[in-house]
Amino acid sequence: MTQIDLINNRQVHLQQGGVDALTQLAALSTGRPVWLRVGRLFDGCCERVLEDADIVFDAKEILAVGDSSKAIELPAEISEMSQPDVHLPSWTALPCLVESHAHLFLEGSPTDFATRKQYLQQTSETLLQRAQDRMPTILRCGVGAIRDAGDKHGVGLALAAKAKQHKGELATTPWIDSPGAAIHHQGRYGSFMGQPIEEFASASKCVAGRISDGADRVKLLVSGIINFKAGRVTAPPQMPIAEVAEIVKAAKANNRQTFAHASGAEGVENAIEGGVDTVEHGFFITDDQLARMRDRQIGWVPTFAPVQLQVDRAEQFGWDTIVVGHLQGILDKHSKMLCRAHELGVTIIAGSDAGSCGVPHGVGLLNELLLMERAGMSAIEVLLTATGRSANRLDFAEPVGQVAPGFRSRMILTQHDPTVTVANLRQPKAVLADGAFMFSDESTEMKGL
Ligand SMILES: [Zn+2]
Numbered sequence: 098m099t100q101i102d103l104i105n106n107r108q109v110h111l112q113q114g115g116v117d118a119l120t121q122l123a124a125l126s127t128g129r130p131v132w133l134r135v136g137r138l139f140d141g142c143c144e145r146v147l148e149d150a151d152i153v154f155d156a157k158e159i160l161a162v163g164d165s166s167k168a169i170e171l172p173a174e175i176s177e178m179s180q181p182d183v184h185l186p187s188w189t190a191l192p193c194l195v196e197s198h199a200h201l202f203l204e205g206s207p208t209d210f211a212t213r214k215q216y217l218q219q220t221s222e223t224l225l226q227r228a229q230d231r232m233p234t235i236l237r238c239g240v241g242a243i244r245d246a247g248d249k250h251g252v253g254l255a256l257a258a259k260a261k262q263h264k265g266e267l268a269t270t271p272w273i274d275s276p277g278a279a280i281h282h283q284g285r286y287g288s289f290m291g292q293p294i295e296e297f298a299s300a301s302k303c304v305a306g307r308i309s310d311g312a313d314r315v316k317l318l319v320s321g322i323i324n325f326k327a328g329r330v331t332a333p334p335q336m337p338i339a340e341v342a343e344i345v346k347a348a349k350a351n352n353r354q355t356f357a358h359a360s361g362a363e364g365v366e367n368a369i370e371g372g373v374d375t376v377e378h379g380f381f382i383t384d385d386q387l388a389r390m391r392d393r394q395i396g397w398v399p400t401f402a403p404v405q406l407q408v409d410r411a412e413q414f415g416w417d418t419i420v421v422g423h424l425q426g427i428l429d430k431h432s433k434m435l436c437r438a439h440e441l442g443v444t445i446i447a448g449s450d451a452g453s454c455g456v457p458h459g460v461g462l463l464n465e466l467l468l469m470e471r472a473g474m475s476a477i478e479v480l481l482t483a484t485g486r487s488a489n490r491l492d493f494a495e496p497v498g499q500v501a502p503g504f505r506s507r508m509i510l511t512q513h514d515p516t517v518t519v520a521n522l523r524q525p526k527a528v529l530a531d532g533a534f535m536f537s538d539e540s541t542e543m544k545g546l
Contacts, residue, residue, distance in 0.1 A: 116536055118183045119510060119527050123534035125182065126506065127156045127267075130172045133190070134165055134181040139516050141192035141484030141499040144477055146516050151181065152190060154506040156267055156532030161502055189514040192500050193241025193271075193507040193528065194483045196462045197491060198377055198398050198448025200290060201228045201245045201273070202252035206457040206543045208410060213454065217289065221250040228252050231458055231545050232270045237537045238459030239528055241507040242272040242488065242497040244448070246356070246377070247279035247290045247316040254311045264495060269533040272495045272505075274313035279358070280304075280344065281318040285335040287358070291318055300340060304347035313494070315348040317341065317373070319357045320364025323380055325407060325416065328423030330361030330381065341371020354492065356398075362386070369395060375446060375490070380404070380427060382434050391443045396490045398448040399435055401468040404428055406455035432472035439474055444490050447483035457546035466519040476519050506531060 125131050130153055138150035140162065151169045153161040163169040171178060202224050207213050219227070235243070245253035253275030260273045279291035280303055297303035304315055319341055321332035336344075341357065348355045357368035360380040368376050369389055375396035376382070382397070390397060405428060407414060411421045438445055449465035451458040462483065469479045481487075488498025496504045506529065509515075513524035528535045 115183075115185050115188060115510075115512070116527065118185070119529065120534045122183050123156075123529050123532055126154060126529075127532035129174045130155045130160055131183075132169075132171065132175060132178060132181040134184040134186075135188050135190045135510070136186045137189040137514060137516070138162070138500060139189065139191040139477065139480060139484075140501055141481070141488075142486075142501065144481070146189075146477070149186075150190070152500060152508075156506060157265075158496075159500055159502055159504050159506055162500060185510070188510050188512050189516065190500060191480065191509050191515060192484045192498050192504070193236075193509060193530065194239050194447075194462060194466075195242045195244075195487045195491070195493075195498050196240045196271075196448060196451065196458075196483075197244045197375075197446045197487050198246045198400055198450050199243050199458060199461075200248055200253075200450070200452030201243065201256055201275075201458070202248035202250050202290075203452030204545065205452045205455065205461055206546050208406070208413060208455040221252065224250050225252045225255050227545070228256060233535075234542070234546060235459040236269065236271055236530060237528055237535045238463060239509045239522060239526060239537075240271055240459050240462055241505075241530065242493055242495070243274075244314070244356075244491055244493075245273060245275035246448070246450070247276050249278040249290060249292050251277070251310075253277065257313055258311060261494075267531040269530050272493060272497055274493065275311075276314045276316035276356070277307050277310045277312040279316040279318050280307070282335040285318070286321040286332070287318040291316075294340075300343035301347035304344055304351065304353075308351050308353065312353065315344060315353050315355045317344055317355060317357050319359040319368045319371070319373075320361050323360055323404070323427065325420055325424060328420075328427065330364065334359075334361070334364040334367050336367055336371070338367045338370045341367050341373065345372045369393070377448070378450075379434075380431060384437060387434065387438050387441050387443050390438075391441050394444065394490075396444040396446045396487070397438055398446045399431060399469070400448055400450040400465070401428065401431060401472070402449045402451075402456045402461055402465045403453045404431070405464075405468055410455060435469060436473040439478060444486065445469075445474075445482045446487040446490060447479070457543050459546055460543060461546075463519070463522045466522065470519050477516050479519050480515060
């Protein structure tokens with residue numbers, strides 16, 4: 098099969114298998130709209146999977162989507178075609194995934210303290226280069242958009258600025274936005290990723306400072322972290338409600354969303370009552386808090402992965418059976434609250450906290466989705482939290498997270514249907530992104546992630 102055959106609008110037959118056909122289809126999409134028919138389509142928005150679906154797209158955007166039993170409206174360039182370019186009856190298509198909580202300046206895979214400390218001693222330029230180097234692998238994992246969750250080295254901001262240069266253009270890299278440095282209090286949790294509010298005369302001046310640095314959103318650290326030995330959050334919140342509200346007000350006045358690191362019922366309370374857009378982590382969240390989050394459309398990013406890792410590697414971290422018991426109890430409760438949030442109708446958003454200890458970029462999100470499924474959500478509900486539903490709530494500046502007209506042409510194609518179980522996202526799959534084709538097998542090399 099040559100490029101010429103394809104350009105003459107002939108259907109690609111699958112003598113060489115779906116992978117070759119998809120490679121050719123991606124290349125062809127850079128010259129004209131292409132027509133793909135798949136066995137199943139999860140569009141990122143609808144809970145129902147469409148059987149025998151047609152997807153028409155070019156390298157830049159999806160042009161039409163429909164049921165193959167009804168005639169799809171073809172663009173003028175290919176209006177004469179009577180059959181799709183490629184028909185993959187045993188494949189499922191879905192949008193590329195949205196990772197809503199990742200620290201792009203950090204390498205997640207190392208778990209030993211010394212290596213992690215050493216990594217952070219590199220210059221900002223090196224940290225940026227390392228982050229950039231892992232982008233192709235992250236995309237190959239199926240992640241098409243990332244909300245960076247903060248760093249003080251300018252890595253997230255530099256990557257987000259680069260993404261903006263390519264806004265609306267072809268770019269085979271995930272879409273990225275960033276809050277820059279998180280806002281925290283001097284001497285309190287978060288100095289590795291945040292800068293203290295005390296550097297500014299007021300909360301609103303601090304927000305203005307972040308925005309002039311280029312922040313797309315505002316990240317605030319309302320609480321500390323879980324004390325694993327004690328099995329709870331032992332420090333009081335670092336920000337009272339009034340301060341959170343002041344930051345939120347200043348961010349809103351500048352059309353910026355706010356996202357709050359908050360664990361422990363008190364910290365979560367201050368984040369909710371302060372009016373943030375999303376609560377990050379939210380360990381020890383209560384029923385009543387979830388109900389208010391639903392009523393106020395505050396999203397929840399539960400980030401199971403970093404805590405699960407503490408259980409999985411308990412021996413390496415030196416945790417005894419008492420601590421492991423605490424950790425397991427926390428995770429069990431978190432799973433229960435995830436199901437409760439789902440029942441109540443809270444907007445649940447998937448984010449892995451990639452970059453934190455033992456949570457690699459890309460693969461970490463796939464693990465997070467599996468943990469959410471194991472907690473009791475259906476595979477489709479979990480996929481919604483990592484595609485259209487989260488993209489809608491987070492309001493990305495690029496149309497990502499759905500396979501629908503007007504959205505970017507960034508799709509996962511696989512013979513291992515993730516709507517059956519999200520574990521299938523770890524199976525071999527293809528990623529089509531802006532006219533490029535990538536294939537990943539199940540053995541993603543974790544090194545560098
Ligand atoms: Zn984080």
